[in-house]
Amino acid sequence: MDLKDLYRDVIVDHNRRPRNFREIEPPRCTADGHNPLCGDKLRVYLRLADDVIEDVAFEGSGCAISVASASMMTESLKGKTQSEALALFERMHDLLTGRESAAANVSELGKLAALQGVREYPTRVKCASLCWHTMKTALTGGQTVTTE
Amino acid sequence: MSARAGNIVQPGLDVARIRADFPILHQAVNSHPLAYLDNAASSQRPLQVIDAVAEYYRSDHANVHRGVHALSQRATDAFEGARSKLRAFVNAASDKEIIWTRGTTEAINLVAQAWARPRLGPGDEILVSRMEHHANIVPWQMVCEQTGATLVVAPIDEKGEIRLDEFERLLGPATRLVAVGHVSNALGTINPVREMTAMAKAAGAAVLLDGAQAVPHMRVDVRELGCDFYAFSSHKMCGPTGIGVLYGREAILAEMPPWQGGGDMILAVSFEGTIYNDLPWKFEAGTPNIAGAVGFGAAVDYLEDIGMDAIAAREAQLLEHATRVLSEVPGLRIIGTAEHKAAVVSFVLEGIHPHDIGTIVDAEGIAVRTGHHCAMPVMEFFGVPATARASYSFYNTEEETERLAAALNKAQEMFA
Secondary structure (H helix, E strand, O other): OOHHHHOOHHHHHHHHOOOOEOOOOOOOEEEEEEEOOOOEEEEEEEEEEOOEEEEEEEEEEOOHHHHHHHHHHHHHHOOOEHHHHHHHHHHHHHHHHOOHHHHHOHHHHHHHHHHHHHHHOHHHHHHHHHHHHHHHHHHOOOOOOOOO | OOOOOOOOOOOOOOHHHHHHOOHHHOOEEOOEEOEEOEOOOOOOOOHHHHHHHHHHHHHHOOOOOOOOOHHHHHHHHHHHHHHHHHHHHOOOOOHHHEEEEOOHHHHHHHHHHHHHHHHOOOOOEEEEEOOOOHHHOHHHHHHHHHHOOEEEEEOEOOOOOEOHHHHHHHOOOOEEEEEEEOEOOOOOEEOOHHHHHHHHHHOOOEEEEEOOOOOOOOOOOHHHHOOOEEEEEOOOOOOOOOOEEEEEOHHHHHOOOOOOOOOOOEEEEEOOEEEEOOOOHHHOOOOOOHHHHHHHHHHHHHHHHHOHHHHHHHHHHHHHHHHHHHHOOOOEEEEOOOOOEOOEEEEEEOOEOHHHHHHHHHOOOEEOEEEOOOOHHHHHHHOOOOEEEEEOOOOOOHHHHHHHHHHHHHHHHHHO
16 A cells, blocks of 8 residues: 555645635536535535536635545536536546446546545545535536526 | 654553553554554553453353343343442442443433433523533433523633633523533543532532543542543443443432333333332343443453553653654644643644545554544634544553654655
8 A cells, every 4th residue: 555546746736736726606506515524525616508517616625635636626527518527427436436447448537547546545535526426416406506 | 763762651550561461552554563543532452351351251141130040140240240340440439320331422311311301491501611522512402402401512712721710600590410521532631620510519500521531541539529420431441342331429310210111220010010120220221231341340450450540640641742742743733732631632734634644644554533523613613624633542652653743744745
């Protein structure tokens, strides 16, 4: 077990300088994600233009894994359709939980593949997946807030 | 890693010999020797306790208080003998005052449901402190919902000490019960509970003390404290999990209705009515955790053999050393700096979330707790989502703290 597999340079970098770390003004979709065990709190914002994710951002506090995961997620989702985003959610779920199907095409995931080290640390899987679950909730209208 | 500081051991407390009693400590975790610094969550057990439990199951087990046969008699003697040991350990007046529970949490819930619920109503107040464990908050919130009573919270200061002036001010004719922790699990603060109990008594309130973090680390005399109830757990003091004690003054326990119904808590049952058993069995429905009680008794024997004063002195050394060494780690802030503390060092590290600290030091074989420590109001007060916490027992060493400090420096480099 090498910590460098978990805290890869790209993860440390996204933790130190999270991208798209801001609020998106309404109209928007948003949801809160909370991991009470470790105190991670995230709020994910999405703005859709028809079916396409035009902008995506997040705010909150958490461990390096949860912040870096959220930061990289926002970069990867911009310009994707809703169904593409939900498909990516499934792929990330497979990657983090170590299912075989994902391992074959890990390179297609680009930067997000850096999170595959998490699977060796079962207690940290939830940290990496929190933002993705929160995004899914926001996208599927779980706690969508739409104002003028 | 370094062995700069030789272990400073008091005469009479041979740490190497003590560590030899704890088989679990002698293992490698992630290719490093285990450094177990999570004792406030749960301590480890010496062979003397493990063997007592095994021997009970191997030779003496039967149900208690039920049979005339030899094994039932032996099991009953072992079970009630353990109760006497616990009574002597906390200096209760009688075995009738020692109720077995599943642990501190169940002990507090017993008082909440069997003492507070039948007595309290709208206008009554229960006073707790800001630094309580959730187990000494939620049972009272439930009682307040059930009865219409109000939960009042005494504030703490920046050092993590109770604001004694505010505590006294909040006491009044409406205060029916004061429920406070003897030692804070999240901060290590040792509260002035004797003084607080006297203040509460002067105001006419009953007093429950949560002693889960105190009894393992210092001599506790419930009669000297003057409280009505005192709750603590076996697993934090080298005993088995799943058993604890509620001490209650006999007079107050006698006035309380049973909590749960079932076998052992009755003298006679008919469909016309049931006669409840005497203390302490009135509060012990069902077949109890007999092996747990036997192991708990063995744990108390073990601690008495070392001596609670020697344990307290050794842990004070470990705390003094850990406070000094960890304070030298750049960017480290200790949460909880009370003048009187148990050997608990809660801390945050600038730029590194406690959860990451936990993983990084675990890779070095060091077990610390990270999170809110079941004390979310405390975290909120100090403005942190979580802390990392090193908590000590008499079997820990200065070298383990040195290793923790080295691992924290490594974490700083990794995140720099």
